[in-house]
Amino acid sequence: MDSSSPSEKLIQLLVQGHESANQLRLTLGKPSSADNKSSVAALDLVNNVLRSFEESMSIVSRRPTEGVFDKVPVNTGGNSPSSNGRKADDSEESSKSTSAFKERRGCYKRRKPTTQTSTRITPNLIDDGHAWRKYGQKLILNAKHPRNYYRCTHKFDQGCLATKQVQITEEDPPMYRTTYHGGHTCQNLLKPPQIILDSTIPGDSSNSVFISFGSTNQPNTKLNHETYYPTFPLVKQEYSTQELKPSFNHNQSSSTDHLFLLSDLTAFNSPGPMPVLSSESDHGDVISSSGVYSCTTSTTHDDSHSFDLDMLVDVGDLDVSQFDQYPFDN
DNA sequence: TTAATTTGACCCAC
DNA sequence: GTGGGTCAAATTAA
Numbered sequence: 001m002d003s004s005s006p007s008e009k010l011i012q013l014l015v016q017g018h019e020s021a022n023q024l025r026l027t028l029g030k031p032s033s034a035d036n037k038s039s040v041a042a043l044d045l046v047n048n049v050l051r052s053f054e055e056s057m058s059i060v061s062r063r064p065t066e067g068v069f070d071k072v073p074v075n076t077g078g079n080s081p082s083s084n085g086r087k088a089d090d091s092e093e094s095s096k097s098t099s100a101f102k103e104r105r106g107c108y109k110r111r112k113p114t115t116q117t118s119t120r121i122t123p124n125l126i127d128d129g130h131a132w133r134k135y136g137q138k139l140i141l142n143a144k145h146p147r148n149y150y151r152c153t154h155k156f157d158q159g160c161l162a163t164k165q166v167q168i169t170e171e172d173p174p175m176y177r178t179t180y181h182g183g184h185t186c187q188n189l190l191k192p193p194q195i196i197l198d199s200t201i202p203g204d205s206s207n208s209v210f211i212s213f214g215s216t217n218q219p220n221t222k223l224n225h226e227t228y229y230p231t232f233p234l235v236k237q238e239y240s241t242q243e244l245k246p247s248f249n250h251n252q253s254s255s256t257d258h259l260f261l262l263s264d265l266t267a268f269n270s271p272g273p274m275p276v277l278s279s280e281s282d283h284g285d286v287i288s289s290s291g292v293y294s295c296t297t298s299t300t301h302d303d304s305h306s307f308d309l310d311m312l313v314d315v316g317d318l319d320v321s322q323f324d325q326y327p328f329d330n
Numbered sequence: 331t332t333a334a335t336t337t338g339a340c341c342c343a344c
Numbered sequence: 345g346t347g348g349g350t351c352a353a354a355t356t357a358a
Contacts, residue, residue, distance in 0.1 A: 135349095135350070135351075135352090136349070136350060136351080138347090138348065138349070138350095140347085140348075141346090141347065141348085149350075151350090163349090163350095165349090
């Protein structure tokens with residue numbers, strides 16, 4: 001009946017959904033309705049839906065070539081987990097202990113440089129709300145400090161390909177450069193982030209903005225229960241003890257509310273309702289007193305949403321001009 | 331016992 | 345050939 005494969009059908013459905021959402025966005029974006037607050041909110045929702053579709057299509061379309069399934073050997077000759085994808089050429093005489101290691105090597109695919117990347121340089125390590133697991137550490141040429149490699153905890157259970165690299169780029173004061181590769185495809189975080197302005201929080205400064213990513217008490221999270229997790233994701237220990245430690249010193253946040261102080265973040269100083277961080281604001285560097293954020297997106301979707309501007313840390317009166325010396329990917 | 335981290339080896343892009 | 349990214353056994357921590 002239907003000659004198309006399940007993956008093709010899936011892509012078709014995603015495309016249909018994307019087109020429908022796009023039409024809805026065009027309708028909502030008409031001047032006649034744009035001055036309506038509810039229309040603006042609806043437009044934001046539609047944009048979120050569009051992003052979800054685009055990410056999904058991107059994942060589906062690339063998975064056969066670079067997804068985790070790629071690690072399944074084409075020619076296994078057996079189902080032994082210890083034989084997945086490695087070369088079968090180590091029947092050599094290598095009686096050294098390394099021969100055992102050789103057996104388990106060669107079953108990964110190096111990431112193409114075209115994947116989405118975003119870079120942050122911050123004076124503190126930031127908790128981005130995702131659960132990361134360290135999988136490597138490497139000394140880099142001409143670098144004083146090793147580079148740490150993290151992958152999403154949900155790499156295997158949800159196929160999330162997001163990784164990040166953390167490296168100290170400067171010593172005095174210590175600056176942490178965090179590079180994110182690929183967007184999260186796991187349903188681990190409130191995504192897109194629910195940003196709620198709350199200027200009434202005691203103790204906030206006049207030029208500070210609190211952003212809440214909490215979902216626990218927001219009634220409209222019920223509408224998205226399939227996408228948003230009702231509680232903040234479990235953040236597993238991801239910091240190595242010697243140099244990585246959580247940096248929420250201001251303690252304005254709790255594990256349930258997740259309020260973060262953004263001082264002097266000019267992007268949020270515009271009057272009027274707080275805009276949802278739409279795709280239009282994703283590109284380029286964002287400089288705030290919390291650090292420098294650089295985003296590089298893939299060329300496939302100009303409004304792809306790889307940059308998770310979800311959590312920042314307050315560092316006080318840091319001179320942001322010093323960040324100009326750092327090179328960025330884009 | 332389970333899960334996360336460490337660390338040396340392996341693989342691949344340049 | 346080299347450097348960087350990833351794998352996975354061993355080790356450590358909870």
